[in-house]
Amino acid sequence: MGKIEANVDLPASQEKVWAVVSDFSRWGEWFTIHKSWKSEVPAEPTVGSTLTGVVSVLNMPNTITWTVDAFEAPSTLTISGNGMAGAKLAVTMTVTARGDSSALSLESTFEGQMIVGAIGAAIERAGRKDLATSLTELAALVS
Numbered sequence: 001m002g003k004i005e006a007n008v009d010l011p012a013s014q015e016k017v018w019a020v021v022s023d024f025s026r027w028g029e030w031f032t033i034h035k036s037w038k039s040e041v042p043a044e045p046t047v048g049s050t051l052t053g054v055v056s057v058l059n060m061p062n063t064i065t066w067t068v069d070a071f072e073a074p075s076t077l078t079i080s081g082n083g084m085a086g087a088k089l090a091v092t093m094t095v096t097a098r099g100d101s102s103a104l105s106l107e108s109t110f111e112g113q114m115i116v117g118a119i120g121a122a123i124e125r126a127g128r129k130d131l132a133t134s135l136t137e138l139a140a141l142v143s
Contacts, residue, residue, distance in 0.1 A: 001111040002124045008104050008135045012142035017104060018074035020142055021093050024051065030132045030137040033057055043091040043096075045071045055089070058126045060085055087112035104138070106131065 010017050020026050024041035027034040029122065039052040050083040052065045062132045070078035070092075080090040087110065099136040115123055 001109055002115060002120055002127070003107070003109050004124060004127045004131055005107045006103070006128075006131050006135055007106075008139065009098065010102050010104055010139055010142055012102060013100060014095050014102040016075055017095045017102045017138075017142050020138065021095065021104070022071070022073065022077050024100050027053075030134055031075050032134045032137065033127070035061060038063065042068075044073075045077060047071055055083075057130060063090060083112075085112055085114045085117065104135070106135070 020030065024037065024045065028036070033055045035054040035056050036052045038049060039050075041051050042049050043138060044063065047068055047070065049068045050065060052063060054061050054063050056062070062085075064081040064087070066079045066081035066084040068077070069080050069090075070076055074095060076092070076094050077091040080088070082088055089108065089110045092105075092107045096103045096105070106112065108131070110127070
């Protein structure tokens with residue numbers, strides 16, 4: 001199983017950051033692996049709701065059917081999903097208040113039949129780079 005984690009301080013309140021990261025319709029503005037939604041997105045996530053989207057790492061798109069596993073506004077969102085070729089992904093985002101600013105912790109795990117060995121290592125490296133870009137985009141968006 002691959003795992004990617006990052007923590008970043010953001011120049012915006014917890015509520016402002018939460019409003020962006022928990023709004024699936026805004027993921028295209030900052031979450032670089034997210035390419036599109038193939039289903040309607042809920043106005044507000046609820047535990048158990050599902051949605052289908054396309055993610056891409058290393059220019060390899062995969063359609064993922066996501067389920068909201070945890071939603072505790074304004075701090076925690078966890079989704080997990082299954083995609084083509086047995087791919088399984090999970091993403092947890094936690095937003096913590098830090099006075100007038102906030103901190104975001106993002107953790108992603110992934111596994112699958114084709115995500116092993118050298119390919120798995122390459123996906124993990126690319127995922128770290130994509131995550132760093134995503135967090136830079138998010139910081140610009142909320143500042």
